[in-house]
Amino acid sequence: MKLDRMIGILAILLQQEKATAPALAEIFEVSRRTINRDIEALCMAGIPIATQPGQNGGISIMEGYKIDRTLLSKADMQAILAGLRSLDSVSGTNRYGQLMEKLSAGASKRLLAGDSHILIDLSSWYKASLTPKIEQLHGAILSQETISFTYYAPGGKTERTIEPYDLVFQWASWYVWGWCHYRQDFRLFKLNRMTDLRIGKYFEKRQAPLPDLSQERVFPNVWQVKARIHPDYQWRLVEEFGLDSFEAEEDGSLLFSFGFADKRSLICWIASFGEGAELLEPSELRQEIVAFAEGIRNKYQETYRKMEE
Numbered sequence: 001m002k003l004d005r006m007i008g009i010l011a012i013l014l015q016q017e018k019a020t021a022p023a024l025a026e027i028f029e030v031s032r033r034t035i036n037r038d039i040e041a042l043c044m045a046g047i048p049i050a051t052q053p054g055q056n057g058g059i060s061i062m063e064g065y066k067i068d069r070t071l072l073s074k075a076d077m078q079a080i081l082a083g084l085r086s087l088d089s090v091s092g093t094n095r096y097g098q099l100m101e102k103l104s105a106g107a108s109k110r111l112l113a114g115d116s117h118i119l120i121d122l123s124s125w126y127k128a129s130l131t132p133k134i135e136q137l138h139g140a141i142l143s144q145e146t147i148s149f150t151y152y153a154p155g156g157k158t159e160r161t162i163e164p165y166d167l168v169f170q171w172a173s174w175y176v177w178g179w180c181h182y183r184q185d186f187r188l189f190k191l192n193r194m195t196d197l198r199i200g201k202y203f204e205k206r207q208a209p210l211p212d213l214s215q216e217r218v219f220p221n222v223w224q225v226k227a228r229i230h231p232d233y234q235w236r237l238v239e240e241f242g243l244d245s246f247e248a249e250e251d252g253s254l255l256f257s258f259g260f261a262d263k264r265s266l267i268c269w270i271a272s273f274g275e276g277a278e279l280l281e282p283s284e285l286r287q288e289i290v291a292f293a294e295g296i297r298n299k300y301q302e303t304y305r306k307m308e309e
Contacts, residue, residue, distance in 0.1 A: 005030065006038050010047065018058035130174060133191050136199070137176050140164050146181075146200035152193045154264070158182065161200060162189070165208045177211045186211070188218075221259025223266050223282060229254040230276035267292050 005028050012019055012027075021039075025032045039059060043049050048062035140147045141164045148161040162178035165186075169175075173190055180187040188211055212218075229237060231252050237245055246254040256277075260266040267289055270279050279286055 006042060009035070009038055010042060013049065013059065013061050018052075018060035020058045024059070130191060133194065133197060134167060134174065136197055137164055137167060137191075140199055141167070144203055144205060146203050147178075148198045148200055149194045150196045151189060152195070154262075160189070162187070163203045163206070165205075166211070168211060168213070170213055177208075179206055179208070219259075219261040221261070223260040223263060223285075225256070225258055225260055225266060225279070226281040227256045227270060228278045228280060229256050229273065233273060233276050263288075271296075 008028060009019075009024060012024070021032045021035045024035045028035070039049055039051070049059060050062045051057070051059050137147065139145075144163075146161055146163055148159070151158050151160045159182075161181045162176070163181075164176050164178040166177040167174065168177055168188065173192065175188045175190050176194075177186065177188050179185070180189075186209065228249075229246065231248075231254055234246075234254060237254060237256060241256075241258050245258050246256040249255055260269070263285065267285065270277050270289055271292055279289055
């Protein structure tokens, strides 16, 4: 793409004294005439580029703007390239890796091909189904087309149509942010809960706010919990809620304190420890946990009874 190529040319010129049109044409696999047109476009965009003919000539950022060469330090470029590499883990292609190679090719020693010690994989266990959704949604966002789908949520299954605006990677999952025709408001939809995606009609863009992804907005502390957890599960508390979420008591048990957004998640979380956890507060939910456990017990007892018959 022309934009990718122009960004690549600019990155090379920011990192080295000069480059020749034939060398740039070889790096980006285009004709010298195409490179000359790209240079003209960069000049029209306000980038101070100078060309010098002759054996020692070439294309460079004008001398009076040398300070601009420090816009991208080695650490900055390494971070950018590591991010580009991570996008391939989602797209299932080598598209961004190829762009990374173009950004790196022909540059000075200050420009590295990303920090190989930073490995970022933004895919998931559901990569086979997730990648096509991301590609389809990204295309719909760029072409301003609505998208319809079946959505599975705690409240049940619904049919939705949205005007998509942004793809969001948050809380180790992918989401799409868009105007929901059903709710008549902006909503965040988890991609793994979306099925049967269908492209719809062109839409005029609205004034779209950025999604509020703060914990207070998405996961409000409706239920403030205190629980006693067996020390064997310390690793789990650290992983899920952090080291500050509990204190060790004299008998070795862990006094856990944290906020939960909904009652069902809280009950299921406590029950997942089996005998390794005891809910202390809120006390009114202790009986509901008993009922939850009794329901599981009765279910399996009924299964065994039928097997014995």
